Amino acid sequence: MHEIVCPHCGKAFTIDEAGYADIVAQVRTKEFEASLHERLALAEKDKLNAVELAKAQLEAELQQAAAAKDSEIQALKAKLEADDVAKQLAVRDAVAAVEKQRDELRSGLEKAQLEMKLGEASLKDKYETELKARDTQIKDRDDAIERLKDLKARLSTKMVGETLEQHCETEFNRLRATAFPKAYFEKDNDARTGSKGDYIFRESDDADNEVVSIMFEMKNESDTTATKHKNEDFLRELDKDRTEKGCEYAVLVSLLEPDSELYNGGIVDVSHRHPKMYVVRPQFFIPIITLLRNAAQNSLAYKQELALVRAQSVDVTEFESQLDAFKTAFGKNYDLASRRFQLAIDEIDKSIDHLQKTKEALLGSERNLRLANDKAQDVTIKKLTRGNATMAAKFDALKDGDGATAE
Numbered sequence: 001m002h003e004i005v006c007p008h009c010g011k012a013f014t015i016d017e018a019g020y021a022d023i024v025a026q027v028r029t030k031e032f033e034a035s036l037h038e039r040l041a042l043a044e045k046d047k048l049n050a051v052e053l054a055k056a057q058l059e060a061e062l063q064q065a066a067a068a069k070d071s072e073i074q075a076l077k078a079k080l081e082a083d084d085v086a087k088q089l090a091v092r093d094a095v096a097a098v099e100k101q102r103d104e105l106r107s108g109l110e111k112a113q114l115e116m117k118l119g120e121a122s123l124k125d126k127y128e129t130e131l132k133a134r135d136t137q138i139k140d141r142d143d144a145i146e147r148l149k150d151l152k153a154r155l156s157t158k159m160v161g162e163t164l165e166q167h168c169e170t171e172f173n174r175l176r177a178t179a180f181p182k183a184y185f186e187k188d189n190d191a192r193t194g195s196k197g198d199y200i201f202r203e204s205d206d207a208d209n210e211v212v213s214i215m216f217e218m219k220n221e222s223d224t225t226a227t228k229h230k231n232e233d234f235l236r237e238l239d240k241d242r243t244e245k246g247c248e249y250a251v252l253v254s255l256l257e258p259d260s261e262l263y264n265g266g267i268v269d270v271s272h273r274h275p276k277m278y279v280v281r282p283q284f285f286i287p288i289i290t291l292l293r294n295a296a297q298n299s300l301a302y303k304q305e306l307a308l309v310r311a312q313s314v315d316v317t318e319f320e321s322q323l324d325a326f327k328t329a330f331g332k333n334y335d336l337a338s339r340r341f342q343l344a345i346d347e348i349d350k351s352i353d354h355l356q357k358t359k360e361a362l363l364g365s366e367r368n369l370r371l372a373n374d375k376a377q378d379v380t381i382k383k384l385t386r387g388n389a390t391m392a393a394k395f396d397a398l399k400d401g402d403g404a405t406a407e
Contacts, residue, residue, distance in 0.1 A: 022394055040373075047369045054362050058355075065355060069348045076344065083337065112305045119299060126298075138265060164220040165198050168253055168285050175286065188215070188245065197241040203293060205300065212296035214289065215247040220255040231256050231263060231279050239274040249292055250277040253285050267291070 015023070165187075172185050184202040199216040217238045221229060231254050242250035257263055267288055268279040280288050 022398060025394065025398075044373055047373070051362075051369070058359050058362060062355060062359075065348075065351060069352070072344065072348065080337070115301075115305065119301075123295070123298060134266070164218040164253065164255065164282065167282060168199070168216070168218055171282075171285060172289075179290070188241070190245070193244045195237060195241055195244075197238065197245065200245060200247060201289060202247075209300070210248075211300055212249070212293050213247040214249045214251055214292060215242040215245055216251050216253060217241070218253045229256055232273075235270060235274055235277065235279075239277060242277075248276060248296075250274065251288055252277070252279045253282055254279055255282065 169185075172180070176183065176185070180203065182203060182205075185199060188197045188200050190196055197215045198218050201212075201214040201216065203211045203213075205211055215238065217234060219229070219231070219234055231252060234252060234254075238250050238252055254263065262268060263279055263281065266280075267284050270277050270279055278288060
C-alpha cells in the first residue's frame with residue numbers, strides 16, 4: 001500500500017499497488033507527450049533551418065554557375081570577335097599586298113613595252129641606215145663580182161677538194177677565240193627527224209639566255225657538173241631543219257648560180273619565201289653571223305626584261321596560291337574554334353541541368369519532411385491506443401480517477 005497526499009487539499013489517502021502503478025504510468029505518459037512535443041518542435045525548427053540553408057546554398061551555387069557561364073560566354077564572344085577582326089585585317093593586308101605588287105608589275109610591264117617600242121624604233125633606224133649602206137655597196141657590185149670571180153678562180157679547185165663546209169669551219173675557228181668566245185658552232189649530226197643541216201651556231205649570255213641561233217647549210221658544185229642546182233632548191237629543206245632544231249635564223253652559204261647578180265650582190269634576204277632566212281656567198285659567212293648577233297644583242301635587254309616580267313607573274317600566281325591556302329587553313333581553324341565553343345556551351349548546359357536536378361531533389365526532401373511533420377502533429381493518445389484495449393482501459397480509468405478526485 002502507498003500513501004499519497006493530495007496537492008490541492010493536503011488530505012492523505014492510501015492506494016494499492018495497482019492504483020499506484022496506474023498513476024505513475026499516467027504521469028509518465030504526460031511527460032512522454034511533453035517530451036515528444038518538445039522534440040517535434042526542435043525537429044521542425046531544425047528542418048526549417050536546414051531547408052533555408054539548402055535554399056541559400058542552392059541559390060548561391062546557381063548564381064555562381066550563372067555568373068561563370070556568363071563570364072565564359074563573354075570571353076568566348078570576345079575571342080571570336082578578336083579572331084574575326086584579325087582575319088579581316090589579315091585578308092585586307094594580303095589583298096593590299098597583292099594589289100600593290102600587281103600595280104608594280106603593271107608599271108614594269110608598261111615600262112618594258114615602252115622600251116620595246118623605243119628599241120623597235122631604234123632598230124628600224126639602224127636598218128634604214130644599213131639599207132643606205134647597202135645601196136652604197138650595190139654601187140660597188142662590179143668590184144664584188146670581180147672579187148667573186150677571183151675567189152672562185154682561187155678556190156674552185158680547193159673547195160671542191162676539201163668541201164665548202166670545211167672552209168667555213170676553218171674561217172670560224174680562226175676568229176672563235178677573239179670574236180666568239182662563248183659561241184657554239186658544230187656539225188649537225190642529229191638526223192632523228194629524217195634530215196639535218198650542216199652546222200648550228202648558238203650563242204648565250206652569262207645567264208644562259210639565248211642571244212642568237214643559226215642553222216647553216218653549205219652548197220657547192222663543180223663547174224663540170226652536168227645538172228646545175230639553184231639556191232631555191234634547198235630553201236624549203238633548210239627551213240624545215242631550222243624549225244626542227246629550234247634555231248632562230250637559217251643561212252644558206254652557196255656557190256651555186258655563180259652568174260646571178262642577185263646572189264653576187266651580197267647578203268640576200270629571202271624571208272619572203274621562208275621566215276628569217278638568208279643566202280650568202282662564202283665571203284659573207286662571218287659578216288652574216290656578226291650582223292645577226294649584233295641585231296640580237298640590241299634586243300637582248302628587252303628579252304631579259306620580258307623574262308623577268310614573266311618570272312614576276314609566276315611569283316604573283318604562286319603568292320595567290322599561298323593566299324588561298326592561308327584562307328583555307330584559317331577557315332578550318334575558325335570552324336574548329338566554333339565547334340569547341342559550342343561544346344563548351346553544351347557542357348555548361350549539362351551543369352545547369354545537373355544543378356536543377358539537385359534542386360528538385362532538395363525540394364522533394366522538403367515535401368517529405370513536411371508530410372512527416374503533418375503526421376507527427378496528427379499523433380494523439382486516442383490514435384495511439386486504438387486497437388489496444390489494455391491501454392484504452394487504463395487511460396479511461398485515469399480519466400475517471402481525475403473526475404472523482406476533482407469531486
